[in-house]
Amino acid sequence: MMGPATDTPTVHGKLHMAELSTPWSRAMGLGAPILNAPMGGVAGGRLASAVSEAGGLGMIGVGSAGSVELLEREVTHPQVAGLPFGIGLLDWALAREPQLLDAAIAASPVLISVSFGDTWRWAERVREAGIVTAAQVSCVESARAAADAGIDVLVARGAEGGGHGEPAVGTLPLLEGILETTSIPVLAAGGISTSRGLAAVLAAGASGAWLGTAFAACSESLASDATRSALIGAKDTDTVMTRVFDIALEYPWPIKYPERILRNEFWERWQGQEEQLSADPEALSEFKASRARGNLGTTHVDAGQGVGRITQVRTASDVVSRLCAGAVELLGSWASNANWAKRS
Ligand SMILES: Cc1cc2nc3c(=O)[nH]c(=O)nc-3n(C[C@H](O)[C@H](O)[C@H](O)COP(=O)(O)O)c2cc1C
Structure with missing residues (x-):
């Protein structure tokens, strides 16, 4: 074998x-x-x-x-x-x-x-x-x-x-x-x-x-070093489908196309509460400020389920x-x- x-x-x-x-x-x-x-x-x-x-x-x-x-x-x-x-x-x-x-x-x-x-x-x-x-x-x-x-x-x-x-x-x-x-x-x-x-x-x-x-x-790739590290450290069970970040970033993605990302703090906080998020200007501006600082708790990393097999930056x-x-x-x-x- x-x-x-x-x-x-x-x-x-x-x-x-x-x-x-x-x-x-x-x-x-x-x-x-x-x-x-x-x-x-x-x-x-x-x-x-x-x-x-x-x-x-x-x-x-x-x-x-x-x-x-x-x-x-x-x-x-x-x-x-x-x-x-x-x-x-x-x-x-x-x-x-x-x-x-x-x-x-x-x-x-x-x-x-x-x-x-x-x-x-x-x-x-x-x-x-x-x-x-x-x-x-x-x-x-x-x-x-x-x-x-x-x-x-x-x-x-x-x-x-x-x-x-x-x-x-x-x-x-x-x-x-x-x-x-x-x-x-x-x-x-x-x-x-x-x-x-x-x-x-x-x-x-x-x-x-x-x-x-x-x-x-x-x-x-244009990804940051922090994003690359998150990808190589992730397991195949770490991804989730969500619209939370499209709402936070105010992108007009059609509803039928959510996004597969590595779960993070912001997703944990807002998943299932997308409507409340879109109506909460304070949360949205905090999100934008935290993202601008490159915080990976709020910056999302797109990844598919094959991420668990990626173990090195090559x-x-x-x-x-x-x-x-x-x-x-x-x-x-x-x-x-x-x-x-x-x-x-
Ligand atoms: C970081 C990232 C960004 C993506 N951005 C786009 C995009 O701008 N346009 C597009 O057609 N697909 C985009 N996709 C989806 C890919 O075209 C493709 O469907 C997907 O990466 C395939 O799955 P895999 O990531 O598991 O290989 C993106 C995927 C990732 C991972």
Whole structure:
């Protein structure tokens, strides 16, 4: 029986990545079928460049507090390095600030995702610009609607995932349901942070994996050192779904998309009392002041359930090569397993 392949891969390198490639990752020109999720405030140009440099596709997140200025600043990193990159926008933020789409298209990424909504009008302009379109979906019905609207690649985003998302279905059943329903490429997201998770979704038929939390903990992310420490110290049972921080920060997130975070003091105090919080100006201004001081009791850390398997701050290159080396080893051992070979 082989040991865990996540922390001590026997071999690193591009050979493994090539072995894991899928028709979609090859068509995209990627060495590895791995993308970092576009995480607002966390996945900037430096992380995106590092992931692309390592053979995956680096994504830049323009999240709840995103702006055209931020987008234009962050894209310069991969642009100057001559590396491919993607940009991830939010449906509700785009409705509020349509110039985000102009700026994203003008930056010439290879892929644009617009997530957490069910309007697909943006997709036509993106496709016309020769850019691949992607959207995160959380159930088979929205996957079907996105596919009908001509989205090029779907991201099956399971309930285990970090950050915002509809906690409807877990990653594996969602991936299975979407693969059975559509014929377009599907990436798997939510709770994947090790080579075992990567191997599982690729074996199930995913065209690649879209990982958030695992890359948030990387040295190149925009996360603070305190956030990185919180991520590597957390257990898989430490996450909760909540709207408390959207209310405290007055973000207009649709109700169906709560956020998976590491539980903290502020959540303990206000969960279940969201209405009282929104009507309490004193609590809101105390929250903002405490957050400005960087207090992790009030500053929330987005994380998926895969957080428990993240034990060290690593470079994105190290994460990509370890994921690939371990997945190749696991899939190879499964294929050559003596009992399996006897049965077949
Ligand atoms: C810190 C953080 C910030 C996120 N911000 C965004 C965002 O701005 N836009 C987006 O489409 N998804 C965002 N997400 C969700 C990811 O796209 C993805 O669904 C999720 O990270 C997958 O689960 P995992 O974190 O368990 O890998 C965020 C996730 C995290 C962890």
